[in-house]
Amino acid sequence: MTAGVPSANSLSLADFFIGETADPLTPPEGFSEWRRATTWATSIYEPALLGAPEPRCRLKVEGREHSVINLTSYNYLGLARHPHVIAAIQEAVALYGSGACGSPMLSGKSDLHFELETRLSEFLGREATLLFNSGFSGAMGCLAGLLRRGDAVFADAGAHVSLVDGAQLSRAKVEAFAHNDLVALDAALGRTPAHRKLVVVEGIYSMEGDTADLPGVCTIAERHGASVVVDEAHSTLACGTRGRGMCEAQAVEERVGLYYGTFSKAFAAIGGFASGRAETIDYLRCYAHSYGFSCALPPAPVAGLLAAHTIAAREPARRQQLADNAAYFRTRLRELGLDTGQSVSHVVPIIIGGSAVRLYECGHALLRRGLFLAPIDYPAVAQDRIRFRASITAAHSRADLDEALDIIRDVLVLGKREPR
Numbered sequence: 001m002t003a004g005v006p007s008a009n010s011l012s013l014a015d016f017f018i019g020e021t022a023d024p025l026t027p028p029e030g031f032s033e034w035r036r037a038t039t040w041a042t043s044i045y046e047p048a049l050l051g052a053p054e055p056r057c058r059l060k061v062e063g064r065e066h067s068v069i070n071l072t073s074y075n076y077l078g079l080a081r082h083p084h085v086i087a088a089i090q091e092a093v094a095l096y097g098s099g100a101c102g103s104p105m106l107s108g109k110s111d112l113h114f115e116l117e118t119r120l121s122e123f124l125g126r127e128a129t130l131l132f133n134s135g136f137s138g139a140m141g142c143l144a145g146l147l148r149r150g151d152a153v154f155a156d157a158g159a160h161v162s163l164v165d166g167a168q169l170s171r172a173k174v175e176a177f178a179h180n181d182l183v184a185l186d187a188a189l190g191r192t193p194a195h196r197k198l199v200v201v202e203g204i205y206s207m208e209g210d211t212a213d214l215p216g217v218c219t220i221a222e223r224h225g226a227s228v229v230v231d232e233a234h235s236t237l238a239c240g241t242r243g244r245g246m247c248e249a250q251a252v253e254e255r256v257g258l259y260y261g262t263f264s265k266a267f268a269a270i271g272g273f274a275s276g277r278a279e280t281i282d283y284l285r286c287y288a289h290s291y292g293f294s295c296a297l298p299p300a301p302v303a304g305l306l307a308a309h310t311i312a313a314r315e316p317a318r319r320q321q322l323a324d325n326a327a328y329f330r331t332r333l334r335e336l337g338l339d340t341g342q343s344v345s346h347v348v349p350i351i352i353g354g355s356a357v358r359l360y361e362c363g364h365a366l367l368r369r370g371l372f373l374a375p376i377d378y379p380a381v382a383q384d385r386i387r388f389r390a391s392i393t394a395a396h397s398r399a400d401l402d403e404a405l406d407i408i409r410d411v412l413v414l415g416k417r418e419p420r
């Protein structure tokens with residue numbers, strides 16, 4: 001560990017993963033000191049939202065309130081406070097109570113849960129669907145439930161940690177191939193002696209905002225006899241003509257064996273789901289532990305999910321607005337000379353380089369000016385590609401985006417920082 005006062009630049013979470021303390025309940029040496037020394041920086045994380053995650057909201061950070069334009073929310077279609085969604089939740093909570101109060105296998109789930117599973121299967125053109133109580137636990141449970149020792153899983157290096165954790169839990173051999181590198185995927189599949197092989201990619205990558213070349217991935221997987229799972233967390237309802245994600249947009253729905261999605265993004269609630277062949281889903285019902293050994297989603301948000309789906313299906317203009325807003329924002333950022341990587345979507349990174357100190361100084365300066373952007377530090381992304389991430393929604397007005405862009409120009413391009 002480096003001597004002296006640790007700074008946001010000199011150390012990162014990567015330095016404290018392994019420690020030599022005698023007790024697992026005691027963090028590695030220097031961790032708590034580093035956390036204290038960098039509080040000025042990290043106080044930007046976990047702010048208190050004083051209201052709904054809408055385009056404009058109020059936040060409390062270090063006891064101070066800020067009115068901000070919110071570019072951190074996954075409320076992609078602007079449904080978080082839609083009156084029909086709220087009414088459906090209110091009605092259901094009165095009828096079904098506050099929670100499911102048990103595992104779906106033993107205590108059951110409401111008729112609303114079954115209705116949502118059927119609705120999603122029909123929507124996605126799949127035989128069956130299984131709901132999970134969180135996007136993370138569902139992704140982890142699916143991979144851990146399907147893979148076994150001796151299997152091989154090939155996950156894009158940008159794949160979400162929930163997928164990687166699930167793959168590792170399964171004891172299959174986990175290989176990360178370079179992000180969106182089909183040559184690397186092909187080579188890795190060619191090398192493996194494993195009989196059963198699974199390729200794991202995403203519709204839209206959560207840190208980059210780019211997409212996989214899904215036809216390319218499917219062609220390679222088919223050549224090697226591997227199945228494909230696509231995590232459409234950021235693309236379900238948000239992409240594709242009908243909202244069926246990047247699998248629809250890239251016309252590979254029939255070539256993808258398992259479709260995974262979350263309800264925390266365009267659905268604006270909580271939970272996850274897997275859709276696929278009936279026999280795959282039935283196997284998951286029995287072997288995805290995060291399904292069978294965890295409480296079902298509360299019925300009330302499920303009623304809200306049904307309402308959100310109805311609105312998203314009926315109002316494709318929301319998807320168009322989302323795409324237009326995202327394209328406008330990306331274009332304007334690029335005109336400012338900012339690096340938005342390969343983003344083609346409503347997930348827009350603003351890559352600032354290798355200085356964590358600059359990330360946090362700018363993050364606080366943005367907040368003081370009235371803009372809330374997510375700061376993404378190493379090791380969540382590469383050390384030289386630290387960034388802010390903007391999540392654009394259909395609910396942002398042009399005025400919201402223009403004001404946000406002015407603040408970004410002042411702080412990130414012109415270096416204007418009001419004193420703390």
Ligand code: PMP
Pocket residue numbers: 134135136137139160162202206231233234262263264265270271272
């Ligand atoms: N998969 C992907 C690709 C994600 O980006 C996320 C979270 N952002 C998850 C799964 C986990 O979903 P949730 O936040 O709904 O638990």
